[in-house]
Amino acid sequence: MSEANKDNTAADNSGDPQQPSADEAQQESQQDPQQDSQQDSQPTPSEQDLESWSAGSDVKTKSWYSIPNAAWALAVVALLIVGAAGFYAGSRSASFNGTSTVNMAGASAGKGEIAPVPGPNGEFDASIYGPKAGAQLKSPEDMDNVHRRNENDPFALGAVDAPVVISIYSDFECPFCAKFANETEPDLVEKYVNEGLVRLEWNDMAINGEKAIKDAEAGRAAAAQGKFWEFSRALFKKAKEKGYEHPEFTEKDLIATAREAGVPDMKRFEKELKDGKWTEAVENATQFGSMLGISGTPGFLVGTQFVSGAQPRDVFEDNIELALIHAKRMEEAGK
DSSP, X not given: OOHHHHHHHOOBBTTBSSOXXXXXXXXXXXXXXXXXXXXXXXXXXXXXXXXXXXXXXXXXXXXXXXXXXXXXXXXXXXXXXXXXXXXXXXXXOSEETTEESSSTTOOOOOOSOSSOOOOTTSOOOTTOOSSSTTOOOSSGGGGGGGSOOOTTOTTEESOTTOSEEEEEEEOTTOHHXXXXXXXXXXXXXXXXXXXXXXXXXXXXXXXXXHHHHHHHXXXXXXXXXXXXXXXXXXHHHHHHHTTSSOOOOOHHHHHHHHHHTTOSOHHHHHHHHHHTTTHHHHHHHHHHHHHTTOOSBSEEEETTXXXXXXXXXXXXXXXXXXXXXXXXXXXXXXX
16 A cells, blocks of 8 residues: 555554554553453443433433443444445546446435525524434444434534444544545535435534633634534644644634634634533533444444545445445335
């Protein structure tokens, strides 16, 4: 593999793009029996807990509630299985034997709005995180329930009824996240999102320190006014201008980016940023990603297939096309 391809496939892990090998991870686990003991001692959720994650919670302000770690055991297994992405071998082209290489399965496109729709009160719920509200996870076949599919979700882009959802786990301080956002995401939006075939759903994975948390809070403050994607694109563009390193954004940078993104009420944005209004939501979202087994950024769940790192565009397109084949089969089966 060339050096360029190695850079493209890397995932950022708390500031270190080189993740530990399987042998190293196993060695770490063996060297820390106390931690293993603590994990083993966690109570197993009851059958009632598994039936409804939010049942019995006293918390009323979150969009959904924390999920017991044991309930995610099956999810972790599903996420860590990374399938071969060689659906199309060789180079890409606009057509193959005169047939478009986009949606070759012929899955029906979604008809919903591309941009998020405000709630009944005209507001956006910027506290949202996690999977579909009220969803259950009993087996790997339920992994599609990780996708929220909420038309009011300010962190989503694409028709709510698109046949394929890509859940993005990302960090504004991660150089590989910026690389994906600047070099790959625009093509996917043009080819698939704008055509109603794919929906993108952002999830905070603020693992690169305090600045990453503050960046994510700024993203949520922009999302509360319906400007998350404009803010995200502008901030990742600034990261590119800094040379694809950890950008170390300042509060001044975040405010300037919000203004550039067209956030209408800047006084509200600045107040929410300074008051830490969205800190808890960011921490909850990051914890959710960790419970799925995601330890580096960026990470992607394309339908039910996990893709790690800023892979080449072809890898994403291959996985999307495979997911569209599955969607077509479900469509024909009436599911």
